[in-house]
Amino acid sequence: MLRVRTTSGNPEGAPERVVPAPEVTGGFREIGRYELVDPTGTVDAVVVDDEPLEPAPNARLGERAWRWLPGFYAGEVAAEARIGDRAVARFRLDVSPDPRKAGREVFDAMVDELWAEDPALVLGVEPATTRVGRLDAAQNPWIEFERLRRNAPAFLRALDEVVRRPRARLVAEREDRPAHRVRRVDRGTARTALRNPATLALLRPGLEAPTGAEPRFDVPRVTESLDSAANRALAALAAAALARTRSLLRVLERLALADDEESATRSALAKRWPERRRVLVGVERELTRRLRRQPFPSVRRHEVTSAGLVAVDADPAYARAWSCGWRALRRGIGGERNAERHWLSPTWEVYERWCFVRMARELRDEHAELAWTRSVPRDLHVNADAAWSGEANGRRLTILLQPRFPSLPSGCEAGPWSISKSRIPDIVVVDEADGRDLRFGVYDAKYRTARASLMDAMASAHIYRDSLRWAGQRVDGSVLLTPDVALAPELATTEYLDRHGCGGRPMLPDVATG
Structure with missing residues (x-):
């Protein structure tokens, strides 16, 4: 077309x-x-x-x-x-990817390696998508939105089928009736009749009934009720979907409006929010309408029990509704990737995170004698997006993804800070000995393969070298990470780094050189 x-x-x-x-x-x-x-x-x-x-x-x-x-x-x-x-x-x-970068095969290899390390590092909000899994407890609001949008139409259709043919249960009750309305009696009816003088007089001629007393019988009655275990479970699921929808309306609107500034490197969420808000408002309206129709108003409480799940599984319409609703609300992005897709981070951010994952793995392999944990040591006084820290025999190595260097010490000179404005370098490696001697290096990842772009990107290496401080110490070295530093080979020499305090290093997946 x-x-x-x-x-x-x-x-x-x-x-x-x-x-x-x-x-x-x-x-x-x-x-x-x-x-x-x-x-x-x-x-x-x-x-x-x-x-x-x-x-x-x-x-x-x-x-x-x-x-x-x-x-x-x-x-x-x-x-x-x-x-x-x-x-x-x-x-x-x-x-x-832009052909001036490393190419599609290399980009896919970086995504696969990131996925194996931590799926959360792959996902973002850019229009491009990749396959995701459905294991673990990781979650973010955009994943919740996409799963709700994808599965809500089928869930609503399945609820319509339940509304047309709801499951009912038989409820045995007792009712007090006059004699002319009695159609069925049991032992309980007989026992109560023998204790009632008016009823007893009716059954045994010759006995005088009390003045003004009317003979009545306690008889059994069986009725149908929509307050069943299956309906309670499905009502709980539909109510959870409605609550998720309303929560996403608040959370995503806040995120979208906070991201309304134009950016040369990220797609604006604000332009996509009106359509996504329309979807959420429509799902909220349709779920509300269905929860107002039988059998759901007859349900006294929303609960998921083993009896309810067994009853749901026994009815194809209920089982279909439960399956669609569960897919709309499920959590997790890890595990083997399937047909479900979700938005990616921009290519340059994928490269930054891949460099962190690859460098962290190299450090762990090179220093296997250290006990490694995936956490930020509290005494470093730093906020970062991700970290690995290894410690043994008085030495500690820590690699950080996008640590924050606030402007000036801000009352904590033991941590990182900048002598100018706030800075967020891509990767920082901190080397400590006996808790006193601290050295740190900065690595800035640039997904570029043209010489002019590389030399222009060196400006950030100079800025980090001159402006960053940690516990009063200056940067030990500021290195530019790039797919093809061969276009500026002088940057990659040890002599250049020792002389100028900054340099370059090639970083690329193995597929590029295999």
């Missing part, structure tokens, strides 16, 4: 048209410039990862076109062509 038009400066190899899902259209590249064209002029809008694209200013007569500028991300992107509010076609677009 849609054709692809490349604009000036775009790399070659772009596809001529996009094909409908489930087929994947490849050939797109990050930081590329494309126009998605509808030659028929019937499509009203094109949405990529919930963000409506801007119309292209140079659309030809009789057609409509939209500009798409992929940011710093690589992976699979979801897109839709819409007429009004209705999606008339869905697409899966594959975006490759």
Whole structure:
């Protein structure tokens, strides 16, 4: 349906048209410039990862076109062509890394290595997606949103089937009735009748009934009730889905509005939030409507019991509703990856985190005599996104991912600080001996492979070398990590690092050299 038009400066190899899902259209590249064209002029809008694209200013007569500028991300992107509010076609677009970087094979190898270490380091909020698992307890609100959006329609349809044919249970009760309304009696009825003078007089002619007393009988009655274990369990699941939806509306709106500033290296969440808010509001409305219909109003309490799960499993409609609801609410991203997909971090951030994982592994292998833990030592007085720390015989090595160096000591000169503004280097390695002698090195990861870009990136190495302090100590060395330092070989020499206090080091997955 849609054709692809490349604009000036775009790399070659772009596809001529996009094909409908489930087929994947490849050939797109990050930081590329494309126009998605509808030659028929019937499509009203094109949405990529919930963000409506801007119309292209140079659309030809009789057609409509939209500009798409992929940011710093690589992976699979979801897109839709819409007429009004209705999606008339869905697409899966594959975006490759910038060819000036290390290439798609290398990027995929970094993602796989990160996944094996810690899946949370892979995921982000960029439009590109990757396959995720469903084990462990890790979670974040965007994963919760995507799982809810993906599974809520099937859950709502399954609830409709339950509403049409709800499970009921038989409830045995007793009721006091006059004689002319008695249809069935049991031993209990006989026992109470013999203790009631008015009833006894009715049964035995000749006995005089008390004045004003009416003969009544305590009879059994069997009724149907929708307050069953299965309905209680399903009501608890639907209520949990509704609570999750309302929580996501609050949390994600706060995150999206806090990320409304334009950034050259990240995609703005604020532009995608209106569509995602519309989805959540619709799910909230539909769940509320179904919880107001029988059997759920008849349920006295929401609870999940073993009896309820057995009853749910015995009924295909209930089992289907439970399965869909569980998939919408389940936790976990680890384990073997499956068909479920989630958003990635930008390519440069994937490289930064991969460098941390690879360096941490090298340190652990090189210093196997240390007892390693995945934590930040409290006495370092530092906040970081991730860390590994090894200690033995009075020596401690710590590697930190994006530690914070606040501006000036802030009352704690024993920790990290900056003599200028606050800094957040990518990786810092701290070497301590006997708790007194402390040395630290800084590593800045730059996902670039052009000489001009490398030399420009050295500015950050200079800044970190001159501005960062830890317990009063200056940086021992500031190193630039890059996929191809061979374009500036002088940076990678020991002499250069010793002389200038900064330098470069190549960092690339093994697949690039194998």
